[in-house]
Amino acid sequence: MDIAELKQKWAGQTFDTVSFEVDGSELVEFALACGETLPRYTDRSDDDFQAVPSYTSRYHGRRQLPEGFPVDMEQSFDGGKCVEWQAPIRPGDTLIGRSRIHDIFEKTGRSGGMMFIVHRMEFTNQRDELVSIVDWKMIQKLG
């Protein structure tokens, strides 16, 4: 498989767009279940009440990869998630999540080659402000 060719053909194009309504009680439950103690994340009456910085990692699009992407992801495993906070997310916000393949690269280890596919979801709010970026690494063994 030519990784460079795969990247050139598939990376960068938005293949899925989904909207999410932000619910205040869900923000509180998420925060408390993670052991959060700061009122700005756990108390809806706090003047600065908002989602914890990693909150958008809970959201998924309708599909993981573009239609027709030529790799069977049944054999892939989760390589982790990176969340970049950009601005506060508040209850009542409407978020738009746009998915694209951000990067495709190869690494070689003791057990052979592995392909990394970085699925990026960018979230904007109802004012079109970027509030969060979530990168999800999917790993597949090559060969």
Place this chain on the structure above:
Amino acid sequence: MDEQNSISRYHDVEFGDELPEVRPDVSMATVRRFGKTTGMTFWRFTDHEKARASGLPGAIVPGIMSQGILVAMIHRWAPDATVHKIDTIFRAPLVVDSEPVCRGVVTDMDDENRTVEVDLTICNEEGETRVLGTAVVGF
């Protein structure tokens, strides 16, 4: 950590500082609470028997919950700081109803932007790393 011991300013941080350890609640009740609000109610998170039957060591804590636990640890250490970025790798299953330990250490400091980088781990009772990551924290 009480307020007197928490960090509030960039200049209070030193390279190599260790965050106070946290022993998070990953009981079945708490994982189910997390699952209820996020829709992560699959048996691999909520049912030890079915999880074991599938080859897992037991029901497992959702990766994004582990990530949230690490963010909460940073907030306890530095309540006024902002976690700009957290990158986590779910290296191995973290079992529900276990007694893990979360740790963090400051590994880089950026004086210009007043941010610090923190290396993060969640280890199980045997000391094996289950989750690792890094965070960029701004003051």
